[in-house]
Amino acid sequence: MKTIILKNHRERGGSLIVLCLVTVTVVTIAAGITALVAQGSKVTLSRSNMISAQEFAQGAAVIACTDLNTALTKAVGTLGNNLQTANNPYSRVSSSAAGVLYQRTIAAPFSNQTATATILLPNTNAPSSAKITGSATVGSVTQTATVNVRMAWGYPAAIVSVNDGSTDTSNTKANGQAGNVAIDGDKLGPIIVDGGSGLAVLANGRINYDTNYMTIPDSSYSMTNQGTANQIPDYTAQGTSNTLFELNRFIAVADLMTNGYNPTTKNNHFTNLSTFITAAKLYTNAFTKAMEGVVVVDVKMTDLDLANLTTATLPNGINIKGTLLLNFTGSGWDPVSEKIMVTAAINVNAANLSKLVPTDPSTYTSGYPPAYSTASRNPTNINITSKGFENFTASDDMPAVIYSTACLDIHGNCNISGVLYTPCYVEMENLKDGQTQYIKGMVIMGSGMYYKNTKAATNIISYDTASVDALATFGNAGKQVSVSYWEQ
Amino acid sequence: MHRRTHFFFAAILLITLAYWMVQRSPTVAVPNPPAVLEGTVQPVTTVSDDERQRQFDHLEQERKTYADEISRRDSLREKRQRAGARTEGFRKQLQFSRSDAWAKMIASNAPAYQKIRAAAAIHGSSPCTLCNGRGTMSLCVLCGNSGQCPSCNGTGQFEGDLCPTCIGSGKCYLCVGKGRMICPFCDDGEVGSKAPLPPQSLPLH
Numbered sequence: 001m002k003t004i005i006l007k008n009h010r011e012r013g014g015s016l017i018v019l020c021l022v023t024v025t026v027v028t029i030a031a032g033i034t035a036l037v038a039q040g041s042k043v044t045l046s047r048s049n050m051i052s053a054q055e056f057a058q059g060a061a062v063i064a065c066t067d068l069n070t071a072l073t074k075a076v077g078t079l080g081n082n083l084q085t086a087n088n089p090y091s092r093v094s095s096s097a098a099g100v101l102y103q104r105t106i107a108a109p110f111s112n113q114t115a116t117a118t119i120l121l122p123n124t125n126a127p128s129s130a131k132i133t134g135s136a137t138v139g140s141v142t143q144t145a146t147v148n149v150r151m152a153w154g155y156p157a158a159i160v161s162v163n164d165g166s167t168d169t170s171n172t173k174a175n176g177q178a179g180n181v182a183i184d185g186d187k188l189g190p191i192i193v194d195g196g197s198g199l200a201v202l203a204n205g206r207i208n209y210d211t212n213y214m215t216i217p218d219s220s221y222s223m224t225n226q227g228t229a230n231q232i233p234d235y236t237a238q239g240t241s242n243t244l245f246e247l248n249r250f251i252a253v254a255d256l257m258t259n260g261y262n263p264t265t266k267n268n269h270f271t272n273l274s275t276f277i278t279a280a281k282l283y284t285n286a287f288t289k290a291m292e293g294v295v296v297v298d299v300k301m302t303d304l305d306l307a308n309l310t311t312a313t314l315p316n317g318i319n320i321k322g323t324l325l326l327n328f329t330g331s332g333w334d335p336v337s338e339k340i341m342v343t344a345a346i347n348v349n350a351a352n353l354s355k356l357v358p359t360d361p362s363t364y365t366s367g368y369p370p371a372y373s374t375a376s377r378n379p380t381n382i383n384i385t386s387k388g389f390e391n392f393t394a395s396d397d398m399p400a401v402i403y404s405t406a407c408l409d410i411h412g413n414c415n416i417s418g419v420l421y422t423p424c425y426v427e428m429e430n431l432k433d434g435q436t437q438y439i440k441g442m443v444i445m446g447s448g449m450y451y452k453n454t455k456a457a458t459n460i461i462s463y464d465t466a467s468v469d470a471l472a473t474f475g476n477a478g479k480q481v482s483v484s485y486w487e488q
Numbered sequence: 489m490h491r492r493t494h495f496f497f498a499a500i501l502l503i504t505l506a507y508w509m510v511q512r513s514p515t516v517a518v519p520n521p522p523a524v525l526e527g528t529v530q531p532v533t534t535v536s537d538d539e540r541q542r543q544f545d546h547l548e549q550e551r552k553t554y555a556d557e558i559s560r561r562d563s564l565r566e567k568r569q570r571a572g573a574r575t576e577g578f579r580k581q582l583q584f585s586r587s588d589a590w591a592k593m594i595a596s597n598a599p600a601y602q603k604i605r606a607a608a609a610i611h612g613s614s615p616c617t618l619c620n621g622r623g624t625m626s627l628c629v630l631c632g633n634s635g636q637c638p639s640c641n642g643t644g645q646f647e648g649d650l651c652p653t654c655i656g657s658g659k660c661y662l663c664v665g666k667g668r669m670i671c672p673f674c675d676d677g678e679v680g681s682k683a684p685l686p687p688q689s690l691p692l693h
Contacts, residue, residue: 031504087550108543166661167572168693174691226565228561337668
């Protein structure tokens with residue numbers, strides 16, 4: 001008889017179970033630790049790649065911003081064409097309602113890395129905004145960075161002078177005519193240049209003023225920029241591609257705007273001062289009290305009314321909502337010495353100055369943008385494509401006063417909201433006690449400025465970014481790429 | 489060993505393997521490569537070595553061009569400053585050399601000016617008849633109506649540097665190159681009763 005001892009089997013089985021449990025525990029812990037270490041290094045690597053990719057993507061977006069700015073500030077060609085013909089050219093990859101998409105692959109200045117940049121431009125000749133995306137892949141991680149930019153006015157200042165000027169330090173008229181900004185004030189009336197969010201004066205030449213009567217902080221102006229990295233480009237070469245405004249585009253609008261008060265052409269283009277004076281008088285009694293839209297006046301040296309823009313002839317002044325373009329035509333004019341003196345009040349987009357306190361910039365109101373009585377007076381509603389020009393758009397800032405080759409010498413009251421531009425010389429002289437010369441916007445000129453108030457009168461030029469940023473310049477001249485916001 | 493034991497160990501190994509596999513799958517959310525704009529363009533991530541080199545070369549060239557431009561502007565600026573420092577001296581020489589012509593011009597217009605001045609004394613101001621009525625005369629005493637700087641004859645250069653009189657513009661500083669100077673008798677065509685008398689010597693500015 002053979003006896004089987006079952007108890008021993010049970011003991012051996014129990015040991016095996018314990019061994020198994022221990023083994024499972026050890027293996028699981030070992031696997032877990034290994035997995036944790038591997039996971040940690042994977043996370044670290046992914047994180048590192050993500051950060052690198054993000055930085056490369058942002059770098060690509062910034063480089064694309066620079067590329068866009070280079071294309072924008074190029075004197076010739078459309079923006080899209082300039083991108084495609086740049087030294088680092090972009091490819092036009094698609095076009096849709098959203099705009100035209102340009103793309104390039106960026107290798108420099110990255111080390112062993114490439115990134116892709118795309119620029120989405122609205123489908124117009126002079127886009128005012130763009131969407132830029134940089135994209136980079138590091139390891140298996142791809143990141144993108146998107147920045148929305150706008151093409152805004154690049155020289156924010158109440159007075160912008162692009163002339164090289166001279167080295168003279170006097171604040172005389174001759175010094176202004178030499179291309180500097182000469183500010184001539186005394187103890188009587190305030191003569192104010194308010195930079196607001198920009199500078200008071202930005203000039204390639206000198207800014208000269210009487211230190212006995214004026215105290216201007218160094219930080220409020222920038223002068224003698226000629227020959228420096230901050231030199232303002234000369235946007236006043238009229239008749240070339242390097243000009244701030246395409247005058248014929250404005251003339252085209254005036255030609256297509258009806259104006260029953262114009263006795264000859266019946267539109268907003270006056271071919272002599274006589275018809276303009278006639279209409280300006282009639283508008284005093286009109287419903288709108290002001291001419292509206294783009295008003296162009298041709299001024300010839302032989303015009304018999306050159307000396308008739310006076311308070312006697314126009315006791316209620318020249319009143320315009322929109323843009324006044326004095327088009328000096330024919331021979332005899334020159335950028336500095338030839339001028340027409342105006343003592344009649346010049347009111348273009350006039351601001352309500354009833355609460356104006358000269359020493360308080362918060363009371364510097366603006367009449368920009370103008371409110372037109374009918375839609376047909378708004379330049380954006382005038383189709384000028386038939387004349388070979390691109391239409392103005394609702395986002396365009398229209399200048400208030402432009403004059404071509406000569407000088408509009410303002411001697412009387414003025415109340416102008418918007419930009420006053422001339423490729424020539426600016427003279428603002430307040431010649432009577434009690435007068436107010438007020439500009440809310442910007443004054444930009446090509447041949448210097450003489451700004452005078454030695455009377456018991458008020459002179460104010462105040463910078464207003466709202467009337468400047470989207471200025472309807474020729475091919476975006478004077479604008480620079482500035483960041484609106486980054487997308488996360 | 490018993491068959492059950494083998495089965496048991498095999499099961500443990502399978503469980504461990506399964507656990508390992510689970511652990512291997514990524515748990516970190518990595519963004520998918522995005523389409524750049526509504527799927528219209530996929531990022532291009534490679535460029536040829538030649539293109540890479542070209543871009544680096546261009547970048548270097550841009551840096552050099554910018555540095556050259558700044559250097560050129562600096563040089564021009566220094567020249568202007570050098571010339572500007574000598575302007576007053578040069579113009580004083582011209583003032584002296586043209587003093588007779590200036591005095592003659594003032595004297596010849598003096599009678600007419602006195603009449604205008606007398607009228608201005610009554611009315612406060614009077615239109616100037618000695619110029620074009622807008623403050624510009626029909627002549628320039630300094631350049632003889634040529635519009636050219638008398639020191640450099642319009643070249644803008646003087647002894648290998650910028651002309652100190654015109655700071656390199658080549659234009660007569662008195663008439664800004666037009667051959668018609670600002671009227672010394674009036675201000676924008678008006679003679680005021682309290683206006684200063686015309687300068688007795690040729691202006692320096």
